[in-house]
Amino acid sequence: MYIWRQEMMQVFKDEGVLIFFIIVPLVYPLLYSWIYNNETVHEVPVVVVDDSHTSLSRQFIRMCDASPDVHVAYYAQDLDEAKSLVSRQLVRGVYLIPSDFETKVNRMEQATISVYCDMSLMLTYKAIFQTAQLVSMQMGSAIQTKLGQHYTKREEVIAARPLACDEVPIFNPSGGYGSFVLPGVLILILQQTLVLGIGMSAGTARERNRYRQLIPISRPYQNVFRIVLGKSLCYFMIYALMGAWLVILVPRLFHFPQLATWQPLLWLMLPYTLACIFFGMVVSCIVRYRENVMLLMVFVSVPLLFMTGVSWPLSNISGFWQGVSWVFPSTFGVKAYVRLNSMGACVGDVSTEIMVLWLHTFLYFWLACVVYGYQIYITRYEAFWRYREMKARKDAINK
């Protein structure tokens, strides 16, 4: 209990630790949610080069403009003018309608519309290309039905599309960017701030100490288990609150899809938080200066997000990197959380991940005990030698 109180005091006195424990977990999710809150891009500006100037080409332009994703911002005389608009970043793509567009359609030949996309942004490229494709298909089937010598309306429809297809995006129906990247980021923030905060507070403890050691020599600091449990209790109390804020309140505030109830989330977050705490304690013992903890953890955070498979399909990541990522609790935490929260899986579906997290907890707990035990051993060893030295000096003076 004494260690717990000491640690609590230290957390609240040290502004650096306070930043990572309280402010970052509170503010970062809000900021990220704000950034991604618009989810998709609408009304991407494009420029049209209409060499045809016919009613059909104008219909194409109107239909593109009316679509939700594309906005016809400029009309250009030729491709060079359009290109200069692209280079000034005023538009993201060019639709070029050749002069023989309507003639070809009327002559029953295949007409072409050229689409030039600025490829520097994936989402705008998708919007521009898909809109053009959609509009051309719509116009195409209108032309088809006119040509097709059919008897009934129904027959026309069937001739245009003998096999209908339904595409059903599940679990993220709007296809939004925020709802897909954010759950992963939230869970990762939890781990990173926890490890950073623990590392910082350990660094502070080291620097405060007269002999640059992690563990002071005093009565309560004799038993390894007491130290580890006392400290982790302190972190756990703070992070129980933070975890609830991150996984329950933030998604609700910004209306991200949330299918899980609190019970399965509790089942997941309990081992995850514990695993992160013990992991952080192990890291804090191994790294000597607290600034180095920062370098290390900030450095790994972006690769870690990738390793969770959120933005890159896991089946395409090489086995070596997957193996490396198994060391971190976040890899499993994010996977399980995404499936619970966005896909509505039940606890049974993610039992493997939860088991691994418990395994992590267990493993890192023992590892934390071992490294803390080693620290105590060093402390005592050095204290013993200092004592011997002092005694020798005293004897020399006495003589």
Next chain:
Amino acid sequence: MVMVFFTSLMEDGLPTEMPVGVVDLDNTSTSRSLTHRLDAFQMSRVVAHYPSVTEARRAIQKNEIYAFFYIPKGTTSDLLAGRQPKVSFYYSYTTLASGALLMKDLKTITTLGSAAVGQATMRAKGFTDEQIQTFLQPIRIDLHQIANPWTSYNSYLSTMLVPGMIMLFIFLISAYSLGTELKFGSSKEWLELADNRIVVALIGKFLPQTLIWLAIVYGYEFYVFYVLQFPHLGSPWMLVLLGFMQVLAAQGFGIFIFGLMPSLRMSMSVCSLWAVLSFSMVGSAFPVMGMDGPLQSLSWLFPLRHYYMVYQIAVFNGFPLLEAWFHFAGLAAFTLLPWLVIRKIKNAMLTYVYIP
């Protein structure tokens, strides 16, 4: 290290052979040939057949497959009878990349499937192949993907993430190297070496670092653009200039933050938080123009954003530098930022005592 990680992660550029499932309730040669065709596509690999939709959905929730293809009973007979049967494709959008790519594949398949039926009917009526093609697709879209014809993801993410990481390190190391002078109490000696002239002291401290960073940045650019042959239309000199500006701007920012908060811990925290945020604000994955107005102006405060815009305009698309003058000026402004706080740094170096 980071470089190798990302470039090897996305070696293929596009994900391939993603696992999908099939729920085939029809079980005829037509439905099986649709399945085979799906399997033959580059992106998708059929790993399992499920007896019902519920089980396929559970497989997605267990992360075994990314999508499944549902062929209801009676599809073939409806197709032959001309009753327009419907097949469905369910795909999970929780991983955006795989969802979008798989959807593209499936759309192609169903279009091909229905085209095959239409083709057979029209051949029977005695049309020529050219007429059939025109009839099936009266307007063709001719797509030109400027500067990245392979739609490779690698060239998007690696060109943003790796420079971002390098900049993050420059931020941190700049603040760190100033802060350690304070921490280990050697700041006065350091200033004395430069006869108490802070400008000389700063330049002396950061010039060797600049050289090292430049070597790293140029090494990265050489590796990415010449060994891996990433698409770039701009001239090599543009890359050299951009790399130079990138290093200077990042160092300027690091020193500036330290000047604002002359404490090792605080300045490093702020630097790292700022740098991590800039990965989102740079707008390479989710474009800045899709964000709210205040955020758009906020993005000017991130050096990485300016770097990325200059890169995009002048290197990736090969337009003249004049088009990116605003962002280039932004980078220059970051380089000059330390002037504002230089007195404060000197003051801090001479008087502050390190408090842990």
